[in-house]
Amino acid sequence: MKSEARGKFIGLAVVLTLLVLGLGQITDLVSQRQGQRQTAIQSVARSLAGSQTLLGPLVHMACTEEWTTANGVAEKPVKTEVWTAVDGMVEKPTKDGAQGVAGRREFTLMAPPASLSVNGTSQLAPRARGMHATQVFHLKSTLTAQWSDLSALKPERQHPGSRLQCDTPLLMLAVSDARGIRQVDLKLNGAGYVAQAGTFSKVYPRGIHTALPASVDLAAPLTAEIKLELMGTEQLAVVPLGTANAIHLASNWPHPSFGGQFLPLERQISATGFDATWRVSALASTAQQDVLQGRALCAPGMGQSASSYDEHDGGDATIAPRPSAACTETLGVTFIDPSNTYALSNRATKYGLLFIALTFVAVGLFELMRSLRVHPVQYFLVGAAISIFFLLLVSLSEQLPFSWAYAIAAAACVLLLTYYASHILRGWRQGLPFGAGIATLYGLLFVLLRLEQKALVVGAIALFLVLALVMLLTRKVDWYARLQLDGGKGQGA
Numbered sequence: 001m002k003s004e005a006r007g008k009f010i011g012l013a014v015v016l017t018l019l020v021l022g023l024g025q026i027t028d029l030v031s032q033r034q035g036q037r038q039t040a041i042q043s044v045a046r047s048l049a050g051s052q053t054l055l056g057p058l059v060h061m062a063c064t065e066e067w068t069t070a071n072g073v074a075e076k077p078v079k080t081e082v083w084t085a086v087d088g089m090v091e092k093p094t095k096d097g098a099q100g101v102a103g104r105r106e107f108t109l110m111a112p113p114a115s116l117s118v119n120g121t122s123q124l125a126p127r128a129r130g131m132h133a134t135q136v137f138h139l140k141s142t143l144t145a146q147w148s149d150l151s152a153l154k155p156e157r158q159h160p161g162s163r164l165q166c167d168t169p170l171l172m173l174a175v176s177d178a179r180g181i182r183q184v185d186l187k188l189n190g191a192g193y194v195a196q197a198g199t200f201s202k203v204y205p206r207g208i209h210t211a212l213p214a215s216v217d218l219a220a221p222l223t224a225e226i227k228l229e230l231m232g233t234e235q236l237a238v239v240p241l242g243t244a245n246a247i248h249l250a251s252n253w254p255h256p257s258f259g260g261q262f263l264p265l266e267r268q269i270s271a272t273g274f275d276a277t278w279r280v281s282a283l284a285s286t287a288q289q290d291v292l293q294g295r296a297l298c299a300p301g302m303g304q305s306a307s308s309y310d311e312h313d314g315g316d317a318t319i320a321p322r323p324s325a326a327c328t329e330t331l332g333v334t335f336i337d338p339s340n341t342y343a344l345s346n347r348a349t350k351y352g353l354l355f356i357a358l359t360f361v362a363v364g365l366f367e368l369m370r371s372l373r374v375h376p377v378q379y380f381l382v383g384a385a386i387s388i389f390f391l392l393l394v395s396l397s398e399q400l401p402f403s404w405a406y407a408i409a410a411a412a413c414v415l416l417l418t419y420y421a422s423h424i425l426r427g428w429r430q431g432l433p434f435g436a437g438i439a440t441l442y443g444l445l446f447v448l449l450r451l452e453q454k455a456l457v458v459g460a461i462a463l464f465l466v467l468a469l470v471m472l473l474t475r476k477v478d479w480y481a482r483l484q485l486d487g488g489k490g491q492g493a
Helices: 002-047 287-292 341-349 352-369 376-397 402-424 428-473 479-484
Strands: 052-068 084-086 089-091 101-111 115-129 132-147 163-166 170-175 181-188 191-193 207-211 222-233 235-238 244-251 256-260 266-270 273-281 331-335
Touching (some): 115 235, 181 207
Parallel strands (some): 052 235
Antiparallel strands (some): 084 089, 115 132, 181 222, 235 331
């Protein structure tokens, strides 16, 4: 009867609502477990070292200029301090006007290198917190910087007759997390120097420095070579500070994702690792201006556009024009961990509602073509089995490789649904094709999860084929009769 058809549609709507709520709970569980993994990674970073960004070598010198008024009367003290950066100089109004000092200007002169060469090799090893592991890299690198001269360190008076005093020039190398520094060997023009902790830079305080000799000739060329061993977690970036930059990074990790504002000019990725080379000119980068203007040294990956993605096999993060208005430009690599199964599980659960809908369509077709009657409760049990698959996938993938976890969860659900369908559809002749269809759906989902970049086109084609099949099988069905009559047979397909 017509009322019976209406009641069945209402029942199916209730069933779908319950299943959607269940899928939502599973999705929340995946997000929660993913959050726990991120907490574990942060715990490793807090105990060892976090993501690393290298800035330098850079020569800087702090200077102070003091002046008095013409009549020797000091100006009133300034009550607030305001720090600004103009052309690499930091200005600070004075607080004290005693002894006729009307003004005081503190500024820092910086000399970026004319050429910068970075050659680094990193070895990765897992560190775990509980069941969650992250990759920790040990970088062995050589940074070579050359200056044609240090004329940028010659201070200029802004007030005639002022007193100008400058500290000893310092060569610094800044990093994001100084706890990761393991060893530093530093040479200036071939002579060895001792590296000291800190940089004496207010903007980039973490790192190392050494004082240039008092006899340094600012008009003479300077070459600095730093051999640095550095540890960090997941991400490594370099600021292309030189006028000409040549950066080479290699690793035993086969799953890099290159990001920042510059992609490598050359790269090779294999099962044993990767090898990448960047060549960046100051004409194409604002890194020098960023540093001179005091922009922050942000963690790698900060401020990238919302469309950024990581690809397990040598992907490139989407390039944003600038990581952030307050960050320096960088280039670098993220060491992607393919064992992070939560990302795959999260993507899989997004297909949950589509899986349930397609399964209901399959049951409905059997019900329609074979003149069977399937109760909404039976629809609910079939949908529940589909939902449980995603829960099994999440739990098993924490203990097993994702492919094995997927195969076990899918096989269990296919066998269960095939057995159950053979009874509600009145025989194995209907149950086996139904199970084969479910197995095909799971196989298609696995392919979609692995394809990533081509998932949309493959999924769209698959949905079109499913729709075409449904239309073909129901092309001669009298839907008015089916919705009004109870148990009436449709016209032959």
